[in-house]
Each structure stands twice: as structure tokens, then as C-alpha cells.
Amino acid sequence: MTGSARGPVTGVGRHAERLAADSFKDVMGRFPTGVVVVTTRWRGGHQAMTASSLTSVSLEPPLVLFCVERRASFHDAVLGAGAWAVSMLSEEQSTMSDRFAGRASRTRRDFVGLEHSHGRITGAALLRGALATVECRTWATYPGGDHTIVVGRVLAASVGRPDGRPLTYWRGRYRSLNPTDPAPRPHNPDNDPPTADPPTADPPTAGPASPH
Numbered sequence: 001m002t003g004s005a006r007g008p009v010t011g012v013g014r015h016a017e018r019l020a021a022d023s024f025k026d027v028m029g030r031f032p033t034g035v036v037v038v039t040t041r042w043r044g045g046h047q048a049m050t051a052s053s054l055t056s057v058s059l060e061p062p063l064v065l066f067c068v069e070r071r072a073s074f075h076d077a078v079l080g081a082g083a084w085a086v087s088m089l090s091e092e093q094s095t096m097s098d099r100f101a102g103r104a105s106r107t108r109r110d111f112v113g114l115e116h117s118h119g120r121i122t123g124a125a126l127l128r129g130a131l132a133t134v135e136c137r138t139w140a141t142y143p144g145g146d147h148t149i150v151v152g153r154v155l156a157a158s159v160g161r162p163d164g165r166p167l168t169y170w171r172g173r174y175r176s177l178n179p180t181d182p183a184p185r186p187h188n189p190d191n192d193p194p195t196a197d198p199p200t201a202d203p204p205t206a207g208p209a210s211p212h
């Protein structure tokens with residue numbers, strides 16, 4: 001790894017700035033992720049935010065992290081609460097992702113009409129139909145540019161749907177892992193055009209390649 005925690009890892013000066021502006025979202029959007037809803041109880045109410053930045057960090061102690069944009073309304077709630085839960089969405093739950101990403105109408109960002117339970121340790125909402133859930137207490141936070149990196153100590157973990165398939169996000173669209181999809185053929189740099197997109201049957205979903 002080159003570069004400091006505060007500066008760009010590659011490139012210097014004007015070139016690095018142009019890279020960030022023009023290409024960063026497009027490049028990072030090519031990294032496929034799962035989609036989760038992070039929830040917290042704050043000031044007597046439930047708050048939630050869709051996130052794709054969940055990462056497993058450590059086994060001993062068990063730690064996970066996600067990144068939250070500093071200007072998101074969820075930011076101060078989750079940092080203030082100090083405890084939170086993660087619901088890993090299944091491929092049928094893209095409407096929940098939209099709902100808690102603020103893509104649905106404002107009035108539908110709450111939990112009204114949404115089947116959920118409450119974590120026994122954190123009290124945070126756990127979405128019914130999620131593949132798996134974890135409950136966490138904030139273990140550390142780190143500055144991450146316009147985001148805050150929130151590391152959580154996992155206090156409880158549970159698989160809700162052992163055979164469910166995940167909602168995935170790649171290049172600005174929701175995708176599903178379809179077991180009947182043929183394995184992609186190996187890339188042949190001599191014959192394949194450099195910008196060819198793999199075929200997909202998924203309907204397009206509005207949004208940038210990188211959601212945040």
C-alpha cells in the first residue's frame with residue numbers, strides 16, 4: 001500500500017483529482033456487493049438505511065463494518081445510538097432496499113406495513129424475509145472522507161433463510177444470483193472487445209453505478 005490514510009493511494013496532484021471525478025464511481029461500481037438494511041433505535045423511534053458497504057472484519061473478536069455518509073440522516077442516529085442491526089436482503093427484497101435508500105417516496109421510509117421483529121439485544125428492527133441478521137454494538141468509528149467507517153462488535157447473529165439467494169448490486173443495478181446462469185467464459189484479451197458488457201436479464205434500475 002502506498003500513500004497515507006489522508007491522501008490518494010495512486011496518482012498525484014491534478015491527475016488523481018481527475019480520476020476521482022471522472023472514473024471512481026464507475027470503477028468501484030464494477031465491484032459486486034450484497035445489499036443490507038442497517039437499523040437502529042434512536043430517540044424512541046426506528047431508523048434505517050440501505051447499505052452495500054458491509055464487510056466482515058475480524059473473527060476474534062467478531063467484528064463487521066459499514067460506511068455511512070456523514071450527511072445522511074442515519075449518520076447521527078446510528079452514532080448516537082451506539083447499537084445497530086443488519087438485515088441482509090434476499091433477491092426478492094429490492095423494494096426494501098429502495099425504501100430505505102430514500103428512492104421510494106418519503107412517507108414509505110418508515111416501517112409501517114413492513115413485517116419485522118426487534119433484536120433482543122439492541123432492540124433494532126430486523127426485517128422479515130432477510131437472509132440473515134446480526135446485532136452489533138459500535139466498537140470503533142473512523143473518519144473516512146465524506147463517510148464515517150463504523151465498526152461493530154457482533155453480539156448476536158442468525159440465519160433467517162438458509163436457502164435464500166442474496167440481493168446483489170453491480171454497475172448500478174440490482175442483480176440476482178441465478179444458479180442456471182452459465183459460468184462466464186474466461187476473458188480473452190486477444191478476441192474480446194475491451195468494453196464489452198456481459199449480458200444480463202435483469203431489468204435496469206435507475207441510479208449511479210456506485211450508490212453513494
Ligand SMILES: Cc1cc2nc3c(=O)[nH]c(=O)nc-3n(C[C@H](O)[C@H](O)[C@H](O)COP(=O)(O)O)c2cc1C
Nearest residue numbers: 050051052053067068069072073100101102211212
Ligand atoms: C444499493 C445501495 C447501497 C447503498 N450503500 C450505502 C452505503 O454503504 N453507505 C451509505 O452511506 N449510503 C449508501 N447508500 C445510499 C443510502 O441508502 C442513502 O443515501 C441514504 O439512505 C439517504 O439518506 P438521507 O436521505 O437520510 O440522506 C446505498 C444506496 C443503495 C441503493
